[in-house]
Amino acid sequence: MSTTNQQILHYGRNLLQCRGYNGFSYRDISQKLGIKNAAVHHYYPQKEDLVATIFEGIRQQFAEDTARMSGSGCSAREQLQYFFDFMLKEFDEGRNICPIGSLIVDFEELPDKVKEQHLLLMDDVLAWFSEVLKTGLENGEFKFSDPVDTRAEAILETLLGARQLASIKGRGTLERSISLIRSDLGWKDRPSGKRTY
Amino acid sequence: MSTTNQQILHYGRNLLQCRGYNGFSYRDISQKLGIKNAAVHHYYPQKEDLVATIFEGIRQQFAEDTARMSGSGCSAREQLQYFFDFMLKEFDEGRNICPIGSLIVDFEELPDKVKEQHLLLMDDVLAWFSEVLKTGLENGEFKFSDPVDTRAEAILETLLGARQLASIKGRGTLERSISLIRSDLGWKDRPSGKRTY
DNA sequence: TTACCTACTTCCTTACTAGTAAGTAAGGAC
DNA sequence: GTCCTTACTTACTAGTAAGGAAGTAGGTAA
Numbered sequence: 001m002s003t004t005n006q007q008i009l010h011y012g013r014n015l016l017q018c019r020g021y022n023g024f025s026y027r028d029i030s031q032k033l034g035i036k037n038a039a040v041h042h043y044y045p046q047k048e049d050l051v052a053t054i055f056e057g058i059r060q061q062f063a064e065d066t067a068r069m070s071g072s073g074c075s076a077r078e079q080l081q082y083f084f085d086f087m088l089k090e091f092d093e094g095r096n097i098c099p100i101g102s103l104i105v106d107f108e109e110l111p112d113k114v115k116e117q118h119l120l121l122m123d124d125v126l127a128w129f130s131e132v133l134k135t136g137l138e139n140g141e142f143k144f145s146d147p148v149d150t151r152a153e154a155i156l157e158t159l160l161g162a163r164q165l166a167s168i169k170g171r172g173t174l175e176r177s178i179s180l181i182r183s184d185l186g187w188k189d190r191p192s193g194k195r196t197y
Numbered sequence: 198m199s200t201t202n203q204q205i206l207h208y209g210r211n212l213l214q215c216r217g218y219n220g221f222s223y224r225d226i227s228q229k230l231g232i233k234n235a236a237v238h239h240y241y242p243q244k245e246d247l248v249a250t251i252f253e254g255i256r257q258q259f260a261e262d263t264a265r266m267s268g269s270g271c272s273a274r275e276q277l278q279y280f281f282d283f284m285l286k287e288f289d290e291g292r293n294i295c296p297i298g299s300l301i302v303d304f305e306e307l308p309d310k311v312k313e314q315h316l317l318l319m320d321d322v323l324a325w326f327s328e329v330l331k332t333g334l335e336n337g338e339f340k341f342s343d344p345v346d347t348r349a350e351a352i353l354e355t356l357l358g359a360r361q362l363a364s365i366k367g368r369g370t371l372e373r374s375i376s377l378i379r380s381d382l383g384w385k386d387r388p389s390g391k392r393t394y
Numbered sequence: 395t396t397a398c399c400t401a402c403t404t405c406c407t408t409a410c411t412a413g414t415a416a417g418t419a420a421g422g423a424c
Numbered sequence: 425g426t427c428c429t430t431a432c433t434t435a436c437t438a439g440t441a442a443g444g445a446a447g448t449a450g451g452t453a454a
Contacts, residue, residue, distance in 0.1 A: 180343055
Protein backbone atom coordinates (compact mmCIF):
# COMPACT_ATOMS: atom_id res chain seq x y z
CA MET A 1 0.00 0.00 0.00
CA SER A 2 1.34 3.39 -0.95
CA THR A 3 0.77 6.78 0.57
CA THR A 4 -1.39 9.44 -1.03
CA ASN A 5 1.74 11.39 -1.82
CA GLN A 6 3.24 8.44 -3.68
CA GLN A 7 0.02 7.90 -5.57
CA ILE A 8 -0.11 11.55 -6.60
CA LEU A 9 3.41 11.29 -7.95
CA HIS A 10 2.61 8.03 -9.71
CA TYR A 11 -0.55 9.17 -11.48
CA GLY A 12 0.88 12.61 -12.02
CA ARG A 13 3.80 11.10 -13.84
CA ASN A 14 1.58 8.88 -15.95
CA LEU A 15 -0.62 11.82 -16.89
CA LEU A 16 2.38 14.00 -17.63
CA GLN A 17 3.92 11.38 -19.89
CA CYS A 18 0.65 10.81 -21.73
CA ARG A 19 -0.73 14.32 -22.10
CA GLY A 20 2.03 16.82 -21.36
CA TYR A 21 2.13 19.66 -18.85
CA ASN A 22 -1.01 21.47 -19.94
CA GLY A 23 -2.85 18.27 -20.79
CA PHE A 24 -3.71 17.19 -17.27
CA SER A 25 -5.15 18.92 -14.24
CA TYR A 26 -5.20 18.38 -10.50
CA ARG A 27 -8.76 17.22 -11.05
CA ASP A 28 -7.56 14.26 -13.13
CA ILE A 29 -5.36 13.20 -10.24
CA SER A 30 -7.84 13.84 -7.43
CA GLN A 31 -10.66 12.00 -9.21
CA LYS A 32 -8.44 9.01 -9.89
CA LEU A 33 -7.45 8.89 -6.22
CA GLY A 34 -10.93 9.61 -4.85
CA ILE A 35 -9.82 12.70 -2.98
CA LYS A 36 -10.53 16.38 -3.45
CA ASN A 37 -8.70 18.78 -5.67
CA ALA A 38 -7.38 20.76 -2.73
CA ALA A 39 -5.84 17.65 -1.24
CA VAL A 40 -3.41 17.57 -4.12
CA HIS A 41 -2.64 21.21 -3.45
CA HIS A 42 -1.90 20.22 0.14
CA TYR A 43 1.05 18.16 -1.07
CA TYR A 44 2.02 20.29 -4.04
CA PRO A 45 0.75 23.85 -3.61
CA GLN A 46 1.44 24.66 -7.25
CA LYS A 47 1.46 22.51 -10.32
CA GLU A 48 5.06 23.42 -10.98
CA ASP A 49 5.98 21.91 -7.60
CA LEU A 50 4.39 18.62 -8.56
CA VAL A 51 6.01 18.42 -11.97
CA ALA A 52 9.40 19.54 -10.71
CA THR A 53 9.22 16.84 -8.03
CA ILE A 54 8.30 14.23 -10.61
CA PHE A 55 11.33 15.23 -12.66
CA GLU A 56 13.60 15.16 -9.64
CA GLY A 57 12.48 11.59 -9.05
CA ILE A 58 13.16 10.62 -12.64
CA ARG A 59 16.61 12.19 -12.56
CA GLN A 60 17.45 10.47 -9.32
CA GLN A 61 16.31 7.09 -10.63
CA PHE A 62 18.38 7.61 -13.77
CA ALA A 63 21.45 8.60 -11.78
CA GLU A 64 21.15 5.55 -9.52
CA ASP A 65 20.59 3.11 -12.39
CA THR A 66 23.48 4.37 -14.48
CA ALA A 67 25.81 4.52 -11.50
CA ARG A 68 24.94 0.95 -10.54
CA MET A 69 25.56 -0.33 -14.06
CA SER A 70 28.73 1.60 -14.44
CA GLY A 71 29.94 0.27 -11.09
CA SER A 72 29.18 -3.35 -11.90
CA GLY A 73 31.27 -3.27 -15.05
CA CYS A 74 28.57 -3.61 -17.68
CA SER A 75 29.69 -3.35 -21.29
CA ALA A 76 28.66 -0.34 -23.35
CA ARG A 77 26.19 -2.50 -25.24
CA GLU A 78 24.67 -3.77 -22.02
CA GLN A 79 24.36 -0.26 -20.69
CA LEU A 80 22.69 1.02 -23.83
CA GLN A 81 20.43 -2.01 -23.91
CA TYR A 82 19.34 -1.17 -20.37
CA PHE A 83 18.12 2.17 -21.62
CA PHE A 84 16.23 0.60 -24.51
CA ASP A 85 14.61 -1.91 -22.16
CA PHE A 86 13.72 0.87 -19.78
CA MET A 87 11.97 2.74 -22.60
CA LEU A 88 10.03 -0.35 -23.62
CA LYS A 89 9.05 -1.03 -20.02
CA GLU A 90 7.82 2.51 -19.53
CA PHE A 91 5.84 2.25 -22.73
CA ASP A 92 4.31 -1.03 -21.62
CA GLU A 93 3.33 0.53 -18.32
CA GLY A 94 1.24 3.11 -20.12
CA ARG A 95 3.59 6.05 -20.02
CA ASN A 96 3.33 6.66 -23.72
CA ILE A 97 5.79 9.47 -24.14
CA CYS A 98 9.22 9.95 -22.63
CA PRO A 99 9.50 12.63 -19.93
CA ILE A 100 11.67 14.82 -22.13
CA GLY A 101 9.27 14.62 -25.06
CA SER A 102 6.23 15.24 -22.92
CA LEU A 103 7.30 18.79 -22.02
CA ILE A 104 8.78 20.07 -25.24
CA VAL A 105 5.61 21.34 -26.93
CA ASP A 106 4.66 23.32 -23.83
CA PHE A 107 8.24 24.29 -23.07
CA GLU A 108 8.12 28.03 -23.65
CA GLU A 109 5.18 28.62 -21.34
CA LEU A 110 6.56 26.39 -18.59
CA PRO A 111 7.47 27.77 -15.14
CA ASP A 112 11.22 28.27 -14.77
CA LYS A 113 11.43 25.66 -12.06
CA VAL A 114 10.11 23.01 -14.45
CA LYS A 115 12.16 24.18 -17.41
CA GLU A 116 15.26 23.85 -15.29
CA GLN A 117 14.53 20.26 -14.26
CA HIS A 118 13.72 19.38 -17.84
CA LEU A 119 17.03 20.78 -19.11
CA LEU A 120 18.92 19.02 -16.33
CA LEU A 121 17.39 15.67 -17.26
CA MET A 122 18.18 16.24 -20.91
CA ASP A 123 21.79 17.07 -20.07
CA ASP A 124 22.05 14.01 -17.84
CA VAL A 125 20.81 11.68 -20.55
CA LEU A 126 22.92 13.24 -23.31
CA ALA A 127 26.05 13.13 -21.17
CA TRP A 128 25.42 9.49 -20.32
CA PHE A 129 24.80 8.55 -23.95
CA SER A 130 28.01 10.29 -24.97
CA GLU A 131 29.98 8.52 -22.27
CA VAL A 132 28.63 5.08 -23.18
CA LEU A 133 29.11 5.66 -26.92
CA LYS A 134 32.67 6.87 -26.36
CA THR A 135 33.55 3.78 -24.33
CA GLY A 136 31.90 1.48 -26.82
CA LEU A 137 33.63 3.12 -29.73
CA GLU A 138 37.03 2.84 -28.09
CA ASN A 139 36.73 -0.83 -27.22
CA GLY A 140 35.18 -1.82 -30.52
CA GLU A 141 31.64 -2.53 -29.35
CA PHE A 142 30.35 0.21 -31.65
CA LYS A 143 31.45 1.47 -35.02
CA PHE A 144 30.51 4.86 -36.46
CA SER A 145 32.37 7.80 -37.87
CA ASP A 146 30.47 10.84 -36.63
CA PRO A 147 31.27 12.82 -33.50
CA VAL A 148 30.12 11.04 -30.34
CA ASP A 149 28.07 13.99 -29.08
CA THR A 150 26.23 14.30 -32.37
CA ARG A 151 25.47 10.59 -32.39
CA ALA A 152 24.27 10.82 -28.78
CA GLU A 153 21.96 13.66 -29.68
CA ALA A 154 20.60 11.73 -32.66
CA ILE A 155 19.83 8.69 -30.52
CA LEU A 156 17.93 10.85 -28.06
CA GLU A 157 15.97 12.46 -30.89
CA THR A 158 15.15 9.17 -32.52
CA LEU A 159 13.95 7.60 -29.28
CA LEU A 160 11.96 10.72 -28.47
CA GLY A 161 10.24 10.63 -31.84
CA ALA A 162 9.85 6.88 -31.80
CA ARG A 163 8.18 6.93 -28.43
CA GLN A 164 5.75 9.58 -29.61
CA LEU A 165 4.99 7.76 -32.82
CA ALA A 166 4.64 4.52 -30.93
CA SER A 167 1.94 6.12 -28.79
CA ILE A 168 -0.16 6.21 -31.95
CA LYS A 169 1.15 3.30 -33.99
CA GLY A 170 2.03 0.85 -31.25
CA ARG A 171 4.99 -0.87 -29.66
CA GLY A 172 6.41 -2.23 -32.92
CA THR A 173 7.41 1.27 -33.97
CA LEU A 174 9.59 1.65 -30.91
CA GLU A 175 11.08 -1.82 -31.34
CA ARG A 176 11.98 -1.20 -34.98
CA SER A 177 13.52 2.12 -34.08
CA ILE A 178 15.73 0.59 -31.40
CA SER A 179 16.83 -2.06 -33.86
CA LEU A 180 17.86 0.62 -36.35
CA ILE A 181 19.75 2.63 -33.76
CA ARG A 182 21.77 -0.49 -33.00
CA SER A 183 22.32 -1.06 -36.68
CA ASP A 184 23.63 2.48 -37.17
CA LEU A 185 26.05 1.94 -34.31
CA GLY A 186 27.52 -1.03 -36.14
CA TRP A 187 25.85 -3.31 -33.59
CA LYS A 188 23.99 -5.77 -35.72
CA ASP A 189 21.16 -7.99 -34.64
CA ARG A 190 21.54 -11.47 -35.97
CA PRO A 191 18.28 -12.36 -37.76
CA SER A 192 17.68 -15.18 -35.29
CA GLY A 193 19.33 -16.54 -32.19
CA LYS A 194 21.56 -14.65 -29.83
CA ARG A 195 23.07 -11.27 -30.42
CA THR A 196 26.62 -10.98 -31.60
CA TYR A 197 28.13 -9.91 -28.31
CA MET B 198 -2.39 41.93 -48.54
CA SER B 199 -4.07 38.76 -47.40
CA THR B 200 -7.62 38.10 -46.31
CA THR B 201 -8.66 37.61 -42.72
CA ASN B 202 -9.21 33.96 -43.48
CA GLN B 203 -5.68 33.54 -44.81
CA GLN B 204 -4.27 35.35 -41.79
CA ILE B 205 -6.22 33.10 -39.42
CA LEU B 206 -4.79 30.05 -41.15
CA HIS B 207 -1.29 31.52 -41.11
CA TYR B 208 -1.19 32.44 -37.43
CA GLY B 209 -3.19 29.38 -36.48
CA ARG B 210 -0.59 27.19 -38.13
CA ASN B 211 2.26 29.02 -36.43
CA LEU B 212 0.59 28.70 -33.06
CA LEU B 213 -0.23 25.05 -33.66
CA GLN B 214 3.34 24.24 -34.60
CA CYS B 215 4.73 26.09 -31.59
CA ARG B 216 2.32 25.14 -28.84
CA GLY B 217 0.25 22.18 -29.97
CA TYR B 218 -3.53 21.78 -30.18
CA ASN B 219 -4.35 22.65 -26.59
CA GLY B 220 -1.62 25.24 -26.34
CA PHE B 221 -3.32 28.01 -28.27
CA SER B 222 -6.77 29.55 -28.27
CA TYR B 223 -8.93 31.58 -30.60
CA ARG B 224 -8.05 34.51 -28.39
CA ASP B 225 -4.39 34.23 -29.38
CA ILE B 226 -5.38 34.46 -33.01
CA SER B 227 -8.00 37.20 -32.65
CA GLN B 228 -5.70 39.41 -30.58
CA LYS B 229 -2.88 39.04 -33.06
CA LEU B 230 -5.23 40.00 -35.89
CA GLY B 231 -7.01 42.78 -33.98
CA ILE B 232 -10.43 41.20 -34.39
CA LYS B 233 -12.83 39.62 -31.93
CA ASN B 234 -12.86 36.06 -30.77
CA ALA B 235 -16.18 35.35 -32.44
CA ALA B 236 -14.84 36.53 -35.78
CA VAL B 237 -12.58 33.51 -35.83
CA HIS B 238 -15.60 31.37 -35.03
CA HIS B 239 -17.27 32.93 -38.05
CA TYR B 240 -14.68 31.32 -40.33
CA TYR B 241 -14.11 28.18 -38.31
CA PRO B 242 -17.11 27.49 -36.06
CA GLN B 243 -15.14 24.95 -34.08
CA LYS B 244 -11.47 24.65 -33.30
CA GLU B 245 -11.38 21.26 -34.97
CA ASP B 246 -12.51 22.90 -38.22
CA LEU B 247 -9.61 25.30 -38.10
CA VAL B 248 -6.99 22.69 -37.34
CA ALA B 249 -8.36 20.20 -39.86
CA THR B 250 -8.26 22.94 -42.51
CA ILE B 251 -4.67 23.78 -41.60
CA PHE B 252 -3.75 20.13 -42.04
CA GLU B 253 -5.55 19.87 -45.33
CA GLY B 254 -3.46 22.79 -46.54
CA ILE B 255 -0.25 21.17 -45.40
CA ARG B 256 -1.16 17.89 -47.06
CA GLN B 257 -2.03 19.62 -50.29
CA GLN B 258 1.20 21.58 -50.32
CA PHE B 259 3.16 18.39 -49.68
CA ALA B 260 1.34 16.54 -52.46
CA GLU B 261 2.00 19.34 -54.93
CA ASP B 262 5.67 19.70 -54.04
CA THR B 263 6.42 15.99 -54.21
CA ALA B 264 4.50 15.56 -57.46
CA ARG B 265 6.36 18.45 -59.04
CA MET B 266 9.75 17.06 -58.03
CA SER B 267 8.88 13.60 -59.08
CA GLY B 268 7.67 14.91 -62.42
CA SER B 269 10.79 16.95 -63.08
CA GLY B 270 13.05 13.95 -62.67
CA CYS B 271 14.85 14.91 -59.46
CA SER B 272 17.22 12.34 -58.03
CA ALA B 273 16.36 10.60 -54.77
CA ARG B 274 19.00 12.64 -53.00
CA GLU B 275 17.62 15.87 -54.39
CA GLN B 276 14.12 14.90 -53.35
CA LEU B 277 15.19 14.05 -49.82
CA GLN B 278 17.24 17.21 -49.63
CA TYR B 279 14.13 19.17 -50.55
CA PHE B 280 12.45 17.80 -47.47
CA PHE B 281 15.39 18.67 -45.23
CA ASP B 282 15.48 22.19 -46.63
CA PHE B 283 11.75 22.51 -46.13
CA MET B 284 12.16 21.55 -42.47
CA LEU B 285 14.94 24.07 -41.97
CA LYS B 286 12.91 26.76 -43.69
CA GLU B 287 9.88 26.09 -41.52
CA PHE B 288 12.09 26.20 -38.46
CA ASP B 289 13.60 29.50 -39.56
CA GLU B 290 10.13 30.93 -40.08
CA GLY B 291 9.29 30.30 -36.45
CA ARG B 292 7.28 27.13 -36.76
CA ASN B 293 9.34 25.35 -34.14
CA ILE B 294 7.79 21.93 -34.31
CA CYS B 295 6.71 19.87 -37.27
CA PRO B 296 2.95 19.49 -37.80
CA ILE B 297 3.04 15.81 -36.99
CA GLY B 298 4.97 16.32 -33.78
CA SER B 299 2.81 19.20 -32.68
CA LEU B 300 -0.29 17.03 -32.29
CA ILE B 301 1.09 13.82 -30.85
CA VAL B 302 1.07 14.70 -27.16
CA ASP B 303 -2.58 15.78 -27.38
CA PHE B 304 -3.49 13.04 -29.81
CA GLU B 305 -5.83 10.93 -27.67
CA GLU B 306 -8.10 13.82 -26.75
CA LEU B 307 -8.22 15.20 -30.28
CA PRO B 308 -11.50 15.39 -32.25
CA ASP B 309 -11.79 12.57 -34.77
CA LYS B 310 -11.71 14.99 -37.67
CA VAL B 311 -8.27 16.23 -36.62
CA LYS B 312 -6.95 12.79 -35.78
CA GLU B 313 -7.87 11.66 -39.25
CA GLN B 314 -6.02 14.50 -40.99
CA HIS B 315 -3.02 13.91 -38.78
CA LEU B 316 -2.89 10.23 -39.66
CA LEU B 317 -3.33 10.99 -43.34
CA LEU B 318 -0.40 13.40 -43.32
CA MET B 319 1.73 10.88 -41.48
CA ASP B 320 0.87 8.21 -44.03
CA ASP B 321 1.59 10.58 -46.92
CA VAL B 322 5.02 11.45 -45.56
CA LEU B 323 5.95 7.87 -44.70
CA ALA B 324 4.86 6.60 -48.10
CA TRP B 325 6.85 9.31 -49.83
CA PHE B 326 9.96 8.60 -47.74
CA SER B 327 9.66 4.90 -48.55
CA GLU B 328 9.30 5.58 -52.26
CA VAL B 329 12.29 7.93 -52.36
CA LEU B 330 14.45 5.58 -50.30
CA LYS B 331 13.51 2.61 -52.48
CA THR B 332 14.44 4.46 -55.65
CA GLY B 333 17.67 5.74 -54.16
CA LEU B 334 18.63 2.30 -52.91
CA GLU B 335 17.99 0.71 -56.29
CA ASN B 336 20.04 3.22 -58.25
CA GLY B 337 22.89 3.34 -55.75
CA GLU B 338 22.28 6.81 -54.34
CA PHE B 339 21.74 5.31 -50.89
CA LYS B 340 23.21 2.33 -49.13
CA PHE B 341 21.64 0.62 -46.13
CA SER B 342 20.64 -2.88 -45.23
CA ASP B 343 17.40 -2.48 -43.26
CA PRO B 344 13.89 -2.64 -44.70
CA VAL B 345 12.96 0.53 -46.53
CA ASP B 346 9.78 1.10 -44.52
CA THR B 347 11.62 0.79 -41.25
CA ARG B 348 14.26 3.23 -42.42
CA ALA B 349 11.56 5.64 -43.57
CA GLU B 350 9.89 5.46 -40.18
CA ALA B 351 13.20 6.09 -38.43
CA ILE B 352 13.90 9.16 -40.51
CA LEU B 353 10.49 10.58 -39.65
CA GLU B 354 11.08 9.88 -35.97
CA THR B 355 14.51 11.44 -35.97
CA LEU B 356 13.35 14.58 -37.74
CA LEU B 357 10.35 14.80 -35.44
CA GLY B 358 12.56 14.56 -32.37
CA ALA B 359 15.23 16.79 -33.84
CA ARG B 360 12.76 19.52 -34.62
CA GLN B 361 11.41 19.39 -31.08
CA LEU B 362 14.86 19.42 -29.53
CA ALA B 363 15.91 22.20 -31.86
CA SER B 364 13.04 24.32 -30.54
CA ILE B 365 14.95 24.37 -27.25
CA LYS B 366 18.57 23.98 -28.29
CA GLY B 367 18.58 25.83 -31.58
CA ARG B 368 18.99 25.26 -35.29
CA GLY B 369 22.32 23.45 -35.01
CA THR B 370 20.58 20.44 -33.50
CA LEU B 371 18.41 20.05 -36.56
CA GLU B 372 21.36 20.53 -38.90
CA ARG B 373 23.45 17.91 -37.13
CA SER B 374 20.55 15.51 -37.20
CA ILE B 375 20.05 15.89 -40.93
CA SER B 376 23.74 15.33 -41.47
CA LEU B 377 23.57 12.07 -39.51
CA ILE B 378 20.52 10.85 -41.37
CA ARG B 379 22.43 11.32 -44.60
CA SER B 380 25.40 9.53 -43.13
CA ASP B 381 23.27 6.55 -42.12
CA LEU B 382 21.91 6.36 -45.66
CA GLY B 383 25.44 5.95 -46.97
CA TRP B 384 25.21 9.50 -48.32
CA LYS B 385 28.32 11.14 -46.98
CA ASP B 386 28.93 14.83 -46.74
CA ARG B 387 32.42 15.69 -47.79
CA PRO B 388 33.95 17.76 -44.99
CA SER B 389 34.28 20.69 -47.36
CA GLY B 390 33.34 21.52 -50.93
CA LYS B 391 30.53 19.97 -52.89
CA ARG B 392 28.57 16.88 -52.00
CA THR B 393 29.46 13.56 -53.53
CA TYR B 394 26.62 13.46 -55.97
C1' DT C 395 -36.36 49.35 -53.10
C1' DT C 396 -36.15 45.20 -51.20
C1' DA C 397 -33.77 41.16 -50.13
C1' DC C 398 -29.89 38.84 -49.07
C1' DC C 399 -25.06 37.70 -48.24
C1' DT C 400 -20.54 38.38 -46.01
C1' DA C 401 -17.95 39.83 -42.33
C1' DC C 402 -17.92 40.86 -38.57
C1' DT C 403 -19.24 42.75 -33.14
C1' DT C 404 -21.47 42.51 -28.65
C1' DC C 405 -23.05 39.86 -25.21
C1' DC C 406 -23.62 35.78 -23.19
C1' DT C 407 -23.38 30.74 -21.27
C1' DT C 408 -21.16 26.76 -19.65
C1' DA C 409 -17.29 24.45 -18.22
C1' DC C 410 -12.94 23.94 -16.50
C1' DT C 411 -8.49 25.73 -14.75
C1' DA C 412 -5.11 26.94 -10.84
C1' DG C 413 -5.07 28.36 -6.53
C1' DT C 414 -6.69 30.08 -1.66
C1' DA C 415 -8.94 30.41 2.93
C1' DA C 416 -11.01 28.39 6.54
C1' DG C 417 -12.52 24.54 8.90
C1' DT C 418 -12.38 19.61 10.70
C1' DA C 419 -11.07 14.98 12.28
C1' DA C 420 -7.57 11.92 13.92
C1' DG C 421 -3.37 10.94 16.17
C1' DG C 422 0.80 11.67 18.93
C1' DA C 423 3.47 14.50 22.49
C1' DC C 424 3.51 16.24 26.92
C1' DG D 425 -6.81 17.03 28.92
C1' DT D 426 -4.59 20.40 25.87
C1' DC D 427 -1.52 21.46 22.02
C1' DC D 428 0.15 20.72 17.68
C1' DT D 429 0.65 18.46 13.35
C1' DT D 430 -0.93 15.88 9.35
C1' DA D 431 -4.26 15.07 6.12
C1' DC D 432 -7.51 16.31 4.37
C1' DT D 433 -12.74 18.77 2.99
C1' DT D 434 -15.84 22.57 1.86
C1' DA D 435 -16.44 26.57 -0.29
C1' DC D 436 -14.71 29.96 -2.76
C1' DT D 437 -12.16 33.44 -6.31
C1' DA D 438 -10.44 34.84 -10.62
C1' DG D 439 -9.23 33.72 -15.04
C1' DT D 440 -9.69 31.49 -19.44
C1' DA D 441 -11.57 28.17 -22.60
C1' DA D 442 -14.94 26.92 -26.46
C1' DG D 443 -18.84 28.20 -28.45
C1' DG D 444 -23.65 30.18 -29.39
C1' DA D 445 -27.32 33.99 -30.22
C1' DA D 446 -28.45 38.04 -31.96
C1' DG D 447 -27.46 42.26 -34.02
C1' DT D 448 -25.14 45.44 -37.51
C1' DA D 449 -22.70 47.63 -41.47
C1' DG D 450 -21.59 47.37 -46.18
C1' DG D 451 -21.98 45.53 -50.64
C1' DT D 452 -24.52 43.22 -54.37
C1' DA D 453 -28.18 41.46 -57.19
C1' DA D 454 -32.94 41.47 -58.94
